[in-house]
Amino acid sequence: MLLRAVAIFIFALTVVFSLEAKEPRQIRETGGAFVGSIGCKSSSCHGGAGPKRSQYITWSQKDFHTKAYAVLLNARSTRIAEALGIAEGSATTSARCTVCHSPFQSVAQERVAPTVRANEGVSCETCHGAASGWLRGHTRTDWTYNTRVAAGMRDLRNLYVRANACVACHQSLAPEILRAGHPDLFFEMDGQSVAEPKHWTEDESWSGLREWLTGQAVALREMSWALASDQSSDEFSAARWNGLAWLCATATSAASIPSPVSQPTSTPGKSDFISMQTQADALAHRASTSNWSGSSARSLLLALASTDGEFTVKGTASLLLGQRAKRLVLALDRLANALNQNSSAHLKIDNELNQLFQDVKTLDAFDAIAFAGHLQNFRTALDKSG
Numbered sequence: 404m405l406l407r408a409v410a411i412f413i414f415a416l417t418v419v420f421s422l423e424a425k426e427p428r429q430i431r432e433t434g435g436a437f438v439g440s441i442g443c444k445s446s447s448c449h450g451g452a453g454p455k456r457s458q459y460i461t462w463s464q465k466d467f468h469t470k471a472y473a474v475l476l477n478a479r480s481t482r483i484a485e486a487l488g489i490a491e492g493s494a495t496t497s498a499r500c501t502v503c504h505s506p507f508q509s510v511a512q513e514r515v516a517p518t519v520r521a522n523e524g525v526s527c528e529t530c531h532g533a534a535s536g537w538l539r540g541h542t543r544t545d546w547t548y549n550t551r552v553a554a555g556m557r558d559l560r561n562l563y564v565r566a567n568a569c570v571a572c573h574q575s576l577a578p579e580i581l582r583a584g585h586p587d588l589f590f591e592m593d594g595q596s597v598a599e600p601k602h603w604t605e606d607e608s609w610s611g612l613r614e615w616l617t618g619q620a621v622a623l624r625e626m627s628w629a630l631a632s633d634q635s636s637d638e639f640s641a642a643r644w645n646g647l648a649w650l651c652a653t654a655t656s657a658a659s660i661p662s663p664v665s666q667p668t669s670t671p672g673k674s675d676f677i678s679m680q681t682q683a684d685a686l687a688h689r690a691s692t693s694n695w696s697g698s699s700a701r702s703l704l705l706a707l708a709s710t711d712g713e714f715t716v717k718g719t720a721s722l723l724l725g726q727r728a729k730r731l732v733l734a735l736d737r738l739a740n741a742l743n744q745n746s747s748a749h750l751k752i753d754n755e756l757n758q759l760f761q762d763v764k765t766l767d768a769f770d771a772i773a774f775a776g777h778l779q780n781f782r783t784a785l786d787k788s789g
């Protein structure tokens with residue numbers, strides 16, 4: 404028993420270290436020890452009523468992340484684990500799953516306080532950073548936000564930092580885990596932050612579009628990095644990359660964003676992935692502080708909604724078009740949402756947008772011609788909304 408625990412522990416450490424060596428830009432460690440969500444839950448802290456004190460309640464009752472560990476016990480996980488040859492009942496301890504689903508397991512034991520529950524899933528400190536250095540101090544009235552960050556709290560108000568935190572678990576999945584039946588991951592920070600659901604308020608208008616573009620750029624950077632470092636890339640991973648690169652290139656060109664991304668080449672090699680990684684990181688930095696207005700959002704929405712012709716070009720593989728369409732629909736949704744929230748626009752496009760979401764729900768049977776037609780309908784509805 405003890406030997407087995409030690410073996411698992413060493414295995415977990417090896418994985419963590421190899422991940423660290425391979426993935427330098429993933430969640431940057433903030434140092435300190437993890438105390439677990441119990442340290443945040445008292446009613447006078449984050450477990451109380453009212454918007455200022457209710458973060459624990461929102462997380463524990465509504466946030467998907469509390470279930471991240473429990474998911475590993477469900478039937479789908481059993482099937483995935485079986486396909487990967489993970490011993491029966493071991494998904495909850497296999498580092499191949501726990502790095503994202505039960506991240507405290509990947510932390511060196513001496514940095515995990517006994518108050519951390521084994522089944523905590525993706526917890527407060529997974530995102531906010533280990534709390535030992537700031538748990539006591541962070542409520543002091545003489546501490547500003549910057550004091551807390553200096554004491555080791557992750558600077559999640561910075562959208563670039565935030566996107567790096569989410570993307571570590573939400574975009575790059577080993578191809579064999581995908582083939583084993585894991586749901587495909589499409590990181591889109593704006594919509595997914597709303598879906599989490601948010602336990603914070605974002606008081607700046609247009610922050611949603613900053614989040615959307617920063618998230619897409621960071622996701623592109625991670626996919627480019629993964630493809631550049633793994634030569635054994637398959638057709639499917641290349642298509643996912645192409646879909647996102649196409650979206651970022653089309654959007655940065657249409658909106659004249661000063662950190663443009665170039666259109667992906669049809670047979671990309673290592674140097675293309677490396678250069679895309681650099682471009683995407685520059686875009687992510689720029690996007691995190693980008694300024695949007697009703698007119699810039701609207702003109703980008705119109706430009707992206709007018710790309711139907713690209714889906715009817717003969718000779719482009721439907722695997723690739725499906726991936727482009729998926730990213731495009733997510734973009735149309737966030738742009739339309741931002742316009743409805745922050746300007747006098749009242750876009751009447753719900754039916755057309757729902758149809759587009761339906762088209763990209765499962766990409767196995769993606770029909771590019773039908774999609775192009777539905778995109779035209781969307782564009783018409785947009786024009787009618789004034």
Ligand code: HEC
Nearest residue numbers: 474479480483484494499500502503571572573575576586
């Ligand atoms: C790179 C991070 C990552 C790794 C590694 C990972 N997952 Fe996931 N998993 C996710 C994310 C993110 C979701 C949520 C996807 C969504 O719904 O959009 C998810 C969703 C799932 C779901 C569907 C959720 C549900 O409600 O049924 C199952 C099942 C699952 N994962 C099992 C596994 C198993 C088993 C492993 C190990 C073989 C694993 N995952 C490895 C990130 C990961």
Ligand code: HEC
Nearest residue numbers: 440443449458459462468525526527530559560565603604
């Ligand atoms: C999936 C990542 C994630 C998890 C898990 C998470 N948070 Fe957050 N939290 C964020 C982000 C992103 C923000 C927005 C940036 C900010 O305000 O610092 C935030 C903001 C906050 C804020 C500031 C609220 C405001 O309106 O300014 C508090 C307090 C907070 N979280 C507490 C918690 C507590 C307590 C838990 C656990 C019960 C938790 N968070 C779990 C990501 C997370």
Ligand code: HEC
Nearest residue numbers: 467470471474503504506525529568569572595596598599
């Ligand atoms: C340590 C890994 C990890 C981090 C960091 C993380 N997540 Fe997740 N997230 C997961 C896993 C695993 C699931 C699947 C849980 C489930 O199915 O119940 C998930 C599920 C979700 C879901 C529900 C499924 C979906 O895709 O709609 C949303 C929304 C989400 N995460 C948003 C975020 C956001 C926003 C951030 C950054 C602020 C973030 N996550 C950071 C691992 C992570």
